[in-house]
Amino acid sequence: MSTPAIAAPRGTRDYLDGDGAALLSCIDIHRRVSSLFGYRHVITPIFEAAELFERGTGTGTDVVEKEMYSFTDRGNRALALRPEGTPGVIRALAADPAVRDIRPYRAQYDGPMFRYDRPQKGRYREFHQVGVEVLGVRDPNIDVEVLHVAWETFSALGIGNVDIRLNSLGSREDRLHYRDELVAYYTPLRDELCEDCRRRLDTNPLRLLDCKTDARHVAAAPILLDGLAADTRTYFHDVQEGLRAEGIPFTVDPRIVRGLDYYCDTTFEFWHSSLNGAQNALGGGGRYDGLAEVLGLPHTPGVGYALGVERLMVIRSELEGIQQGLSPSVLVIALDAESVKHARTCATALRAASVPTALDVAKGKLDRKFRWCERMGVSWCIMCGEDEVRDGQVTLRNLQDRTQERLDMDACIARLAASREE
RNA sequence: GUGGCCAUAGCUCAGUUGGUUAGAGUGCCAGGUUGUGGCCCUGGAGGUCGAGGGUUCAAAUCCCCCUGGCCACCCCA
Numbered sequence: 001m002s003t004p005a006i007a008a009p010r011g012t013r014d015y016l017d018g019d020g021a022a023l024l025s026c027i028d029i030h031r032r033v034s035s036l037f038g039y040r041h042v043i044t045p046i047f048e049a050a051e052l053f054e055r056g057t058g059t060g061t062d063v064v065e066k067e068m069y070s071f072t073d074r075g076n077r078a079l080a081l082r083p084e085g086t087p088g089v090i091r092a093l094a095a096d097p098a099v100r101d102i103r104p105y106r107a108q109y110d111g112p113m114f115r116y117d118r119p120q121k122g123r124y125r126e127f128h129q130v131g132v133e134v135l136g137v138r139d140p141n142i143d144v145e146v147l148h149v150a151w152e153t154f155s156a157l158g159i160g161n162v163d164i165r166l167n168s169l170g171s172r173e174d175r176l177h178y179r180d181e182l183v184a185y186y187t188p189l190r191d192e193l194c195e196d197c198r199r200r201l202d203t204n205p206l207r208l209l210d211c212k213t214d215a216r217h218v219a220a221a222p223i224l225l226d227g228l229a230a231d232t233r234t235y236f237h238d239v240q241e242g243l244r245a246e247g248i249p250f251t252v253d254p255r256i257v258r259g260l261d262y263y264c265d266t267t268f269e270f271w272h273s274s275l276n277g278a279q280n281a282l283g284g285g286g287r288y289d290g291l292a293e294v295l296g297l298p299h300t301p302g303v304g305y306a307l308g309v310e311r312l313m314v315i316r317s318e319l320e321g322i323q324q325g326l327s328p329s330v331l332v333i334a335l336d337a338e339s340v341k342h343a344r345t346c347a348t349a350l351r352a353a354s355v356p357t358a359l360d361v362a363k364g365k366l367d368r369k370f371r372w373c374e375r376m377g378v379s380w381c382i383m384c385g386e387d388e389v390r391d392g393q394v395t396l397r398n399l400q401d402r403t404q405e406r407l408d409m410d411a412c413i414a415r416l417a418a419s420r421e422e
Numbered sequence: 423g424u425g426g427c428c429a430u431a432g433c434u435c436a437g438u439u440g441g442u443u444a445g446a447g448u449g450c451c452a453g454g455u456u457g458u459g460g461c462c463c464u465g466g467a468g469g470u471c472g473a474g475g476g477u478u479c480a481a482a483u484c485c486c487c488c489u490g491g492c493c494a495c496c497c498c499a
Contacts, residue, residue, distance in 0.1 A: 010490070062497050066423075084499085113499075118423080121492070127499060196496075207497095259498060283499060308499025335457055368451095370459040385457060397458080404458085 011117070011125025023128065026157060026312045027110050030130035033153045037145070039108035039132050044088035046112060050080040055294050056087035058261025060204065067115040081114035084260070085306055086288070087295065089133050094297040103136030110309075122275065122314045131285070133304035138289055140235055143266045143303050144242035146285070150270065150305050151248050159315050162282065163271040164249065167256035168236035169264055170228040172290060178224045179205050185221055193217070206257040223254045232265060239266055262288040266303065274315055282315070283307035330416060331378050333369055334361040335385030343384040346394055346409060350382075355416045373399050380416060 008014055015023050031041075050070050057064050069081035082088055089107055094100050110130040119125060132149055134142050147164065154162045169175050182205045190198060197217075200207045209218055228236070243250050250268075258267050267286030275282065285305030292300035330350060334343035340361045350357040358378070360369055366383075373381060383395040388406070396412050397404035407415070 007490075067497080115498075117497070118495095119491080120494095123497095123499075129499060281499065306499070311499060333457095365459095366457060367455095367459045372459095374459070381458090383457075387457090395457095399459080402459080 009125070011119040013124060013126075022313055022316065023309060026309045026316070027128070027130055029156045030110060030153050030307070031108065033156050034106075034108040034132050034149050037106070037149050037152075039106040039149070042089050042092060042107040042109050042133075043111075044085070044092050044109065045082075047079045047081050048088050048091070050078040052087050052091060052295065053080055053083060056090070056262060056291055057084060061259055061261060063115060063259060067117050069114045069116055083115045084113055085109050085111070085129055085131050086133060086262075086304060087291070089304075090135070090288075090291055090300070090302060091295055091297070093133075093135055094292040094295070094300040100136075100298065100300065104142060105135045107133045107135070107304075109133075122280070122308070122311045124310060128309035129283075129306045130309060131283075131304055131306035133302055135300050135302045138287075138301035140238035140266075141242055143239045143287060144246060144248075146303050146305055147243060147248060147250075147268065148246055150283070150285075150307065153307070154270075157312060157316060158319055159272070159312065161273060163251060163273075164243075165253040165256045165269045165271060166240070166243075166250045167253055167267050168225060168228065168232065168239075169257065169267055169286075170224065170232045171264055174224070174228050174232060175206075175264070178222070178227050181222045181227065182206070182208060186217070189217060209255040209257060218255070225252075225254055235265055256284075258284060258286060262291040262294065264289055268305070270305075270307070272311075272315055274318055275311060280311075281308075282311050329378060330355055330357045330380045330382060331369065331373050331376075332357060332359050332382045332384065333366070334359075335366075335383055339384040339386065339389050342389045343382075346382060346384060346412075349409060349413055350416065353413050353417050355413070370399060380419075382412065 050068070053064050053068060059065065063083050068083050070078065071080070072078055089109055093105060093107060099105055108131070111128065112126050113129050114126055116125060117123060130153075132146060134146060151162070151164075154160070170178070183201065186193070186197075186201050186205070186208060190201065193201070197208055209221065225233075225236070240250070240252070256267050256269055258269075263286040265287040267284070269284035270282040272282050283306055285303070287301070287303040289299075289301040291302065292298060332343050332347045332350070334340045343359060343361060347357045347359040358376075370381065373379075379399050381397040381399055383397065383404075385395075388394050391406070393406050393408055394412050395404055395406050396415065
């Protein structure tokens with residue numbers, strides 16, 4: 001009693017009971033949808049060389065500079081818990097001789113990510129992402145396909161009204177040129193800017209466009225899209241045409257610049273009205289043709305997205321009628337010690353017929369067992385006692401309408417299997 | 423990393439200007455009822471009042487600090 005209990009670390013959470021099912025349900029749906037589009041599972045380490053993110057994600061980004069879980073192991077290696085999935089997936093795929101020349105290579109992934117940030121609802125230090133990457137091909141139709149997979153995932157999750165915000169950052173040269181333009185525009189205005197913006201002007205000028213307080217300056221600022229070279233402009237145009245042809249709605253938003261260094265050309269975010277704040281996104285992504293080279297790997301163009309599972313869950317929890325996974329749908333109860341064997345046989349047969357079945361052979365009052373079922377969402381009970389063993393039958397009770405009947409085992413199984421399909 | 427609100431039973435919450443044994447509802451357990459749960463009755467368990475320190479004769483209550491949650495920033499998923 002004197003030792004204090006150990007709590008879960010700040011910003012982490014336990015997924016118990018229905019929450020665990022809800023998390024897995026989102027991940028399962030994304031796996032199913034992306035598999036339908038031909039995306040192969042890629043599983044990469046949860047920790048990587050810290051340098052992978054310093055070079056890939058970028059040392060100038062908050063994600064790497066302020067939020068990364070970096071540490072050295074007992075062999076004095078500089079490692080980091082992954083703050084995002086893309087660099088690891090690119091490292092694995094672009095380096096592997098068996099797959100790096102398969103073009104395009106469609107990859108899907110999911111799992112925990114880590115960022116040292118101040119926790120809030122829908123924002124944790126350990127959180128989960130699902131995502132895809134397509135490597136090896138630079139083609140607007142691939143960008144469209146990636147957005148299509150995301151769109152189908154939202155649909156399969158039952159999440160409607162997703163707002164796709166689309167932008168193009170152009171080539172690296174376009175972006176550097178635009179950066180200079182922005183600095184030239186903002187520098188004379190320095191004294192009129194808010195404190196944050198003065199800082200951004202020095203550190204990350206693209207972020208000036210995110211400012212809410214200096215909206216009038218943002219409105220008059222030069223627009224990146226206007227300065228794009230002809231071929232990148234055509235590329236962006238083709239992406240938009242492709243989305244229209246696919247019937248995927250989107251909004252072009254020149255302020256979508258993304259927080260990671262490696263993006264070029266197409267970038268996008270997924271917004272939803274029930275998440276607070278304009279900066280709170282369901283997910284995002286874009287094209288990163290230069291990333292592999294920055295990591296010292298052969299040139300490998302790519303495009304992908306990542307979605308925050310906890311944010312998908314926030315939205316889904318506000319929807320009605322979403323089935324949050326399966327609990328056992330039947331409890332088999334042995335009413336006395338002599339009936340345990342009969343109950344076991346019955347449970348085994350039900351599982352063989354794919355009916356989720358829990359077995360209760362413990363002592364205790366029947367009414368407690370019924371209430372246990374109620375709390376667990378179990379809707380059927382099978383009772384085996386002296387009479388049932390004698391007749392080779394079971395008693396099947398419907399816990400919702402409180403009716404029950406004596407049946408042969410085969411009839412009982414057929415009954416339950418049929419009721420599950422409704 | 424900055425600012426604001428908050429923390430009492432498993433859950434939802436009372437708790438008077440600081441006052442002696444911290445309550446209610448609900449849930450849980452046992453019995454009334456030997457193999458049948460929604461109502462009723464009886465009894466029971468369950469609290470370091472988030473942690474630590476301070477003020478005081480006396481702290482759930484006032485002060486400090488820490489931890490954690492939520493909200494708004496920063497930023498992102």
